[in-house]
Amino acid sequence: MNNANLYSSSNSLQKTDAKYVIDNYFENIKWLSNGGDISLDIGCGDGEITSELLLNNMPNTHGMIIGTDISCEMIKHATIAHQNTKLQFRQLDISTKMLPKQFSGKFDHVFSFYCLHWIQDQRQAYQNIYDLLKPKGDVLVTYLASNPLFSIYESISKLGKWQSYMQDYDKYISPFQKSLYPEKELKQILKNIGFEVELCKRETRTFVYEDLITWRKSVKAVNPFIERIPESKRDEYIDEYLEEIIKRDLISENNNQIQINTPYELLVVYAQKRM
Template identity: 40%
Template sequence: MNDAELYQSSNALQKRDACQCLEEFAATIKWKNSGDRIIDIGCGDGSVTTNILKKYLPHNYKEIVGCDISEEMVRFANEKHSNFDTKFIVLDIEGKLPEALRRSFDHAVSFYTLHWIKHQESAFSNIYDLLSEGGDCLLMFIGHMPVYDVYRLLARTKRWRYWLKDVDRYVSPYHDSQEPEKEIKRMMEKIGFTNVDVKSKHSSYVYDSIEAVKKAVKAVNPFKIPKEMYHIFMEDYVNILRDMRFIEPVNNNTDGSVHVRFSYSLLVVSAKK
């Protein structure tokens, strides 16, 4: 998860969904006349922040700050994407918030990050505290995703149970939830957010080859699988995908080509302080 170059080249799904989210929901953001400060939580390699998010910002915004828990991602983002109005900092959104960042931003956005957080209330409380009075947020993260079920199945096998013993640490808190929208809304209103709107969006994505899936999985794989075992891990991973019928033949499979299709749900949240 700290290989910024791999993530940058293998996060087409994340980029597509971030773009679609902004296309549909950016209008919920209430821009000031000038001088807006924006924080992008979980910026990763910085490419979504600079190549996608910036397209939806007003021309007279003041500053955009990307933050990520990974020092390697932040280093890469600063090397590739920082400039006079854009910078990237290390921040654990689940941890203690630096005093200097409190009430510093007019808008907080986040794409494909908050499902990694186990202590959801801590993260959402920090997002609240990052915002100035009247500030707002637009957040998108995974609800239900079949990849989590693949990991859970691998964790039950003799070969992988040791390496995936903490599997549920990396499963979205809402993967098994029957009513995630109500759950999130209650939590955010308890923290103090107003105008809370939570939508569950069903989506799907098709990888054009098994190799593309392997690269995408490796880019976000949270488990410390030994390098010499990783190719076996991925073969077992693909075998489960095949058993779960995610792999589809293309053109009657005459040339051996396949597609890998995932259907999943995203949670899109907007709210105001």
């Protein structure tokens, strides 16, 4: 997903959940008593959450937030769209085995919304987060443990027509999709790295796409395979996707509008780096 403009106009699920986590868990953050905190947002995408939700909810004494993303296109868009003396945007792959030196041990707080389900090596991602933090720094993240859309990727990838575009589909499925107790597995990863884990929970939530136009737009914005499919075949691909939604009984009708109901499980983590 590199199309920042499309993402910006169809990210209501991600925005709703980022707001939910900030409203309910931001009070855990240990802000510096003298201010000047430096924060990092991992997988900032178009930068809207970094700017509108993170920055606006931080204490006035907060110093700088650096929004980071693996995608250069997202970083370019965020840099132009969200100009503020307290914001910078930089490229960073959080699954890297070579964390850039200028970021190591520099952050008081690390945040991440709707990104880490794309990282298969969770241990490496959290080791990087640990290394990015200053001693006593803290991390608040939320991402998908499971979502029916991941099982739809698996089903569609087996259909001959789409196979060649989705051979690496398993890279884009949450590593916890089939776990019975993802929060327990994750807590163990965090503890092994050395985090003090204050919160590591799984929450069951549902998002309703109010009509098919909104849903189709969101598929185009976040489906990682769509850019590989020739433009002339994309609507057919999304129709196939809709067939899978119907098979899973995720569809209903309200005021003559077809709605898509997506039940999913969210992980929420708040942890601190030891001294």
